[in-house]
Amino acid sequence: xxxxxxxxxxxxxxxxxxxxxxxxxxxxxxxxxxxxxxxxxxxxxxxxxxxxxxxxxxxxxxxxxxxxxxxxxxxxxxxxxxxxxxxxxxxxxxxxxxxxxxxxxxxxxxxxxxxxxxxxxxxxxxxxxxxxxxxxxxxxxxxxxxxxxxxxxxxxxxxxxxxxxxxxxxxxxxxxxxxxxxxxxxxxxxxxxxxxxxxxxxxxxxxxxxxxxxxxxxxxxxxxxxxxxxxxxxxxxxxxxxxxxxxxxxxxxxxxxxxxxxxxxxxxxxxxxxxxxxxxxxxxxxxxxxxxxxxxxxxxxxxxxxxxxxxxxxxxxxxxxxxxxxxxxxxxxxxxxxxxxxxxxxxxxxxxxxxxxxxxxxxxxxxxxxxxxxxxxxxxxxxxxxxxxxxxxxxxxxxxxxxxxxxxxxxxxxxxxxxxxxxxxxxxxxxxxxxxxxxxxxxxxxxxxxxxxxxxxxxxxxxxxxxxxxxxxxxxxxxxxxxxxxxxxxxxxxxxxxxxxxxxxxxxxxxxxxxxxxxxxxxxxxxxxxxxxxxxxxxxxxxxxxxxxxxxxxxxxxxxxxxxxxxxxxxxxxxxxxxxxxxxxxxxxxxxxxxxxxxxxxxxxxxxxxxxxxxxxxxxxxxxxxxxxxxxxxxxxxxxxxxxxxxxxxxxxxxxxxxxxxxxxxxxxxxxxxxxxxxxxxxxxxxxxxxxxxxxxxxxxxxxxxxxxxxxxxxxxxxxxxxxxxxxxxxxxxxxxxxxxxxxxxxxxxxxxxxxxxxxxxxxxxxxxxxxxxxxxxxxxxxxxxxxxxxxxxxxxxxxxxxxxxxxxxxxxxx
Numbered sequence: 001x002x003x004x005x006x007x008x009x010x011x012x013x014x015x016x017x018x019x020x021x022x023x024x025x026x027x028x029x030x031x032x033x034x035x036x037x038x039x040x041x042x043x044x045x046x047x048x049x050x051x052x053x054x055x056x057x058x059x060x061x062x063x064x065x066x067x068x069x070x071x072x073x074x075x076x077x078x079x080x081x082x083x084x085x086x087x088x089x090x091x092x093x094x095x096x097x098x099x100x101x102x103x104x105x106x107x108x109x110x111x112x113x114x115x116x117x118x119x120x121x122x123x124x125x126x127x128x129x130x131x132x133x134x135x136x137x138x139x140x141x142x143x144x145x146x147x148x149x150x151x152x153x154x155x156x157x158x159x160x161x162x163x164x165x166x167x168x169x170x171x172x173x174x175x176x177x178x179x180x181x182x183x184x185x186x187x188x189x190x191x192x193x194x195x196x197x198x199x200x201x202x203x204x205x206x207x208x209x210x211x212x213x214x215x216x217x218x219x220x221x222x223x224x225x226x227x228x229x230x231x232x233x234x235x236x237x238x239x240x241x242x243x244x245x246x247x248x249x250x251x252x253x254x255x256x257x258x259x260x261x262x263x264x265x266x267x268x269x270x271x272x273x274x275x276x277x278x279x280x281x282x283x284x285x286x287x288x289x290x291x292x293x294x295x296x297x298x299x300x301x302x303x304x305x306x307x308x309x310x311x312x313x314x315x316x317x318x319x320x321x322x323x324x325x326x327x328x329x330x331x332x333x334x335x336x337x338x339x340x341x342x343x344x345x346x347x348x349x350x351x352x353x354x355x356x357x358x359x360x361x362x363x364x365x366x367x368x369x370x371x372x373x374x375x376x377x378x379x380x381x382x383x384x385x386x387x388x389x390x391x392x393x394x395x396x397x398x399x400x401x402x403x404x405x406x407x408x409x410x411x412x413x414x415x416x417x418x419x420x421x422x423x424x425x426x427x428x429x430x431x432x433x434x435x436x437x438x439x440x441x442x443x444x445x446x447x448x449x450x451x452x453x454x455x456x457x458x459x460x461x462x463x464x465x466x467x468x469x470x471x472x473x474x475x476x477x478x479x480x481x482x483x484x485x486x487x488x489x490x491x492x493x494x495x496x497x498x499x500x501x502x503x504x505x506x507x508x509x510x511x512x513x514x515x516x517x518x519x520x521x522x523x524x525x526x527x528x529x530x531x532x533x534x535x536x537x538x539x540x541x542x543x544x545x546x547x548x549x550x551x552x553x554x555x556x557x558x559x560x561x562x563x564x565x566x567x568x569x570x571x572x573x574x575x576x577x578x579x580x581x582x583x584x585x586x587x588x589x590x591x592x593x594x595x596x597x598x599x600x601x602x603x604x605x606x607x608x609x610x611x612x613x614x615x616x617x618x619x620x621x622x623x624x625x626x627x628x629x630x631x632x633x634x635x636x637x638x639x640x641x642x643x644x645x646x647x648x649x650x651x652x653x654x655x656x657x658x659x660x661x662x663x664x665x666x667x668x669x670x671x672x673x674x675x676x677x678x679x680x681x682x683x684x685x686x687x688x689x690x691x692x693x694x695x696x697x698x699x700x701x702x703x704x705x706x707x708x709x710x711x712x713x714x715x716x717x718x719x720x721x722x723x724x725x726x727x728x729x730x731x732x733x734x735x736x737x738x739x740x741x742x743x744x745x746x747x748x749x750x751x752x753x754x755x756x757x758x759x760x761x762x763x764x765x766x767x768x769x770x771x772x773x774x775x776x777x778x779x780x781x782x783x784x785x786x787x788x789x790x791x792x793x794x795x796x797x798x799x800x801x802x803x804x805x806x807x808x809x810x811x812x813x814x815x
Contacts, residue, residue: 004193010034010379011198012152012191013212014454015367016047016357017157018344019142019204020704021372022379023169026162032168033361035198037191039176043157044298045206046364049334050153051233051276053265054257054366057108058144059420060366062107063343066370068115073369074156081163090268092148092256093122093130093292094483095319096140101261103475106421107145110746114753121792128688131651133241133322146349150267153365160372165400174220176296180215185354185720188774198647207337209359212537213349226360227409229248229292230302231311232333233276235269236558237326243392245270260417262315266323270475273323275756277312278416285335285742287406303335328715332752336362340400340408342416345393346371346575347378350568351574357393357722383539393567397431398643399453410728413490416462422742423479424472425458426451433544435502435592436653441611444666447481452649454503457668459484475791477739477762481670488667489674489764496598498664499654499672501644502790504593505567507560507574511582514556521577523694523717524702527552530620532633536694536702537573542713543690544569544697545681551620551633561563563684590713592649597642599812603634604662605643613643617814626658637658638675639806641815677770678763678806680731687729687741687758695720696774698729727755728780730799731805734760734788736769741795746796747775748787757788765772765806771797 008458009031012019013036023036036172039042054071058064081235096102107118120141128134130144161171172193180201181188187201203224207210246253257266264277269582283300286293306321306328316322338359339345343365346589349355358375361367377384389395406611407429425448432453435441442448447467448458456622459481461467466480491497509518518526522535529552537545546566551559562570571586578584596605611623636642646724647655660666664749671681682688687697694703694717705718736739741760746753763770771788778787782801787794807813 003278005035005196006194007712008033008035008170008196009197009198009199010185012036012202012361013189014038014045014203014206015042015171015173016045016204016206017043017153017160017368018361018371018375019165019202020157020160021368022172022202022204022358022375023171024164025372025376026379027164027167027169029380031380035170035172035196037172037175037177037189037196037277038163038297040173041173041298042161042171043154043534045173046209046336047153047157047206048299049301049332050155051265051274052153052365053267053363054151055148056112056119057094057143057148057362059104059108060343060390061111062388063367064111064115066129066367066374068117068364068370069373070369074151077156077159081159081166083162084275086152087149087160089147089149090253090255091130091144091146092258094143094145094258094260095126095137097141097261098140100419100473100475102140107742107745109143110789110792112492114744114746117145117147121705125773131257132245132726134257135319135321136365146655150256151365155376156368158353177212179544182219187354188549189202190242200354202375202379207335209337209345209357213357214541216349217351217772218806221355223348223400223401224357224359225345225396225405227287227405228285229335229409230285230305231276231278232305233274233304233338234306235329236270236272236323237273237329238525239273239322239326241271242268242323242591243792245531246271257320257321258299259316259418262312264312264316266316266320270577272326273320274330275313275323277309277316278413279308279312280414281308281572282409282410282413283308284406285517288787297335304333305333306768314599318546333356336486336625338362338409338413339638340396340405340412342412344371344391347388347392347394348572350394350572354486361428366765381539383543383690383740387685388686389569389689392553392569394572395565397452397568404429405431419473421473421475423458423474423481424449424469427469429685431455432782433503435500437500437656440653440656441500446666449669452503452567454564456500456502457666459668459670460488460666475739480489485668485670485674486764488665488671490664492598492640492667492671492675494599496596496601496604496664497667497671498656499595499667499669501593501595501692502652503564503588503594504589505521505562505564505570505588507571508585508587509558509574509582510556512556513579514558514582516709517582518550518558519581520711523711523713524704525707527618528548532618532620532635534702536699536711538694538711538717539690540628540712540716542693542695542716544688544692544694544699545690546573547684547688549635551631558607568683570651590649591646592646592652594645594652594659595636595642596645596664597636597640599641599815601640601642601664602728604664608658608662628653628655630655636813637681637776638672639679639681639804639810639811640813650814671746674764677761677772678759678766679804680772683759689758690797691716692727692774693720693725693728695725696729725777727774728777731776731800732771732773732786732788733800733805734769734771736788739790739802740769741771741790745771746775746789747797748789754786763805768805
């Protein structure tokens with residue numbers, strides 16, 4: 001016990017691949033006074049029984065970045081730390097049965113090329129050149145990734161552990177953590193060997209992360225949204241034909257196969273095969289009283305349950321008949337943690353200062369290297385190289401209860417390789433947060449979507465419209481919603497529309513000095529009393545953290561509003577930097593908003609309110625609407641004359657009914673998004689992300705470098721203003737007859753990658769497909785011709801003048 005550490009800069013709880021990778025990356029960066037504690041031996045959780053597959057392929061830009069970095073790192077790690085690792089870079093064939101699947105492959109291949117990864121599309125007749133034992137008669141094609149493969153998870157983890165120890169980091173094995181206590185701004189981590197005082201603590205406890213998360217609830221933590229799933233794969237006995245092929249090919253392995261439409265992976269293991277399905281009839285563990293989570297499940301497995309996999313095994317044997325020629329040698333059935341969407345839970349622990357988390361990795365081996373890099377950056381600097389919102393744990397708020405987490409994990413596991421179509425909504429665990437108008441919206445044909453758990457209408461169907469889930473399973477723009485969205489846009493354009501925007505995140509900020517603190521916090525200026533404007537928060541690099549609507553009621557009395565999904569992210573941003581004496585309150589549930597907008601909206605509201613409707617754009621007026629207290633903000637995200645009507649949630653139904661009865665037509669989120677892009681308005685974590693500086697994001701008019709207050713990123717932005725930005729924000733009109741540009745579509749010029757789109761949609765008022773994006777600064781001039789790659793097709797795109805496409809002078813907005 002003499003060498004047991006009593007203090008540390010960082011304590012990491014959990015000795016799987018992600019925890020060890022984080023320790024390794026911290027040590028590489030010079031943070032060697034860090035300790036990792038593991039209740040058993042390293043890798044004793046999900047890591048030891050992981051299959052060890054290492055794909056680059058990912059539909060998420062952030063996850064692809066992590067996996068790409070991991071695989072690059074793994075290719076030299078054994079030499080870097082002088083530790084042997086069995087790593088087979090075999091390449092992988094991802095099979096496509098349908099046109100839609102091949103379009104998904106085209107999109108991901110385009111993203112990969114942007115990140116320097118070469119992924120190639122294969123015709124059916126080419127597939128057997130890579131894998132001679134496969135039947136291909138029923139395939140549309142395939143995607144080939146030459147850098148895919150598999151790695152030994154235990155050797156990988158031990159290699160990084162050696163690297164961390166060699167640099168001076170401390171690993172304590174067989175040292176169960178028993179709890180945590182807050183010590184000022186730091187922590188005491190309690191273990192069976194003694195206490196460790198530290199500045200920062202990180203929960204990397206894998207499938208035990210929810211149990212560890214309980215320790216942080218007294219200090220502002222929450223229920224960790226995690227479900228433990230049973231994942232099975234089996235290894236066959238030796239197959240002579242595979243042995244013969246391997247010897248003939250110099251010991252090289254067959255490529256990995258992923259039949260994503262059937263839902264399994266199949267790869268060579270020694271001279272046999274390893275088959276791992278993700279079955280629809282999947283099973284969660286440790287979720288009932290008669291199946292409690294054991295105190296320690298180290299190096300243990302569940303009983304075999306191959307009957308669940310029968311259909312998948314038969315399909316795989318038809319695809320690769322050799323699979324059925326030999327018996328099963330070994331079955332692995334082990335626990336894997338699943339977040340509700342199947343992506344990791346990473347980053348600052350919501351509501352808890354100086355605490356981080358990195359768990360719920362379903363592909364932890366492939367993502368471990370990149371996850372360790374990202375977590376080290378978050379811990380050391382509070383910011384990461386890549387925008388990581390896709391995996392940020394704050395994407396889930398209080399709607400992610402146990403029921404939600406279990407239902408979504410079952411849905412996600414059973415659709416592990418599912419395509420995420422732009423107009424599709426997953427049906428499990430819905431109706432967690434309902435507007436007071438929910439029943440009315442549904443009765444009116446509202447097709448609902450979930451936004452931070454809040455149900456909002458995406459579009460309104462009429463009798464005879466196809467509202468089936470199957471009808472939304474397309475990448476195409478056209479669907480049963482198209483005509484209805486166009487009608488909703490036209491109703492707003494020509495009359496008055498109303499949208500129930502339940503779930504806006506909103507916080508009240510009060511106290512002497514609130515205004516001065518905000519001036520030191522945001523990049524731009526504050527509104528005058530009785531007015532509102534947009535304020536932007538940047539990080540130390542001048543990159544975009546978030547956007548908020550700033551409503552100023554008094555000198556030091558504000559309401560700050562932001563996107564529904566940003567609730568916990570932006571609350572942390574404000575709360576973690578809040579000086580003593582200021583009062584910050586989350587009132588997101590207490591109030592709600594209806595946007596009433598269109599050229600006749602003043603007429604509609606005039607009969608319902610005593611508020612002054614003659615004041616100008618960005619003004620605030622208080623009064624009664626339908627007899628209830630309301631704040632009317634003269635602003636409209638769709639770019640028409642309009643007001644945000646803010647009322648107490650308890651009064652929302654009566655106010656909404658009165659607005660409808662006065663002649664307003666309901667419209668949904670699809671129409672809203674169509675109209676906002678015509679105005680060039682940005683979306684949170686699409687157009688607004690830490691991948692871009694304020695200037696690169698086209699937000700220079702919201703930056704006040706000449707104000708006396710310092711703010712995060714001011715010096716970086718001043719330097720950028722001096723030297724010029726390398727990238728610039730553009731609006732593009734795209735010749736896209738089939739589909740609009742999705743997030744992170746590659747932008748080309750003369751055969752060279754020059755940028756990416758940040759959002760895209762069809763503008764029904766201008767009758768054009770529109771994309772917002774970021775390109776090289778020399779290509780931002782209006783009239784520049786570019787190409788946007790949309791599901792494999794390069795579509796002509798033209799840079800537009802730096803003004804809205806719809807109502808460029810904002811005459812309608814200011815009417």
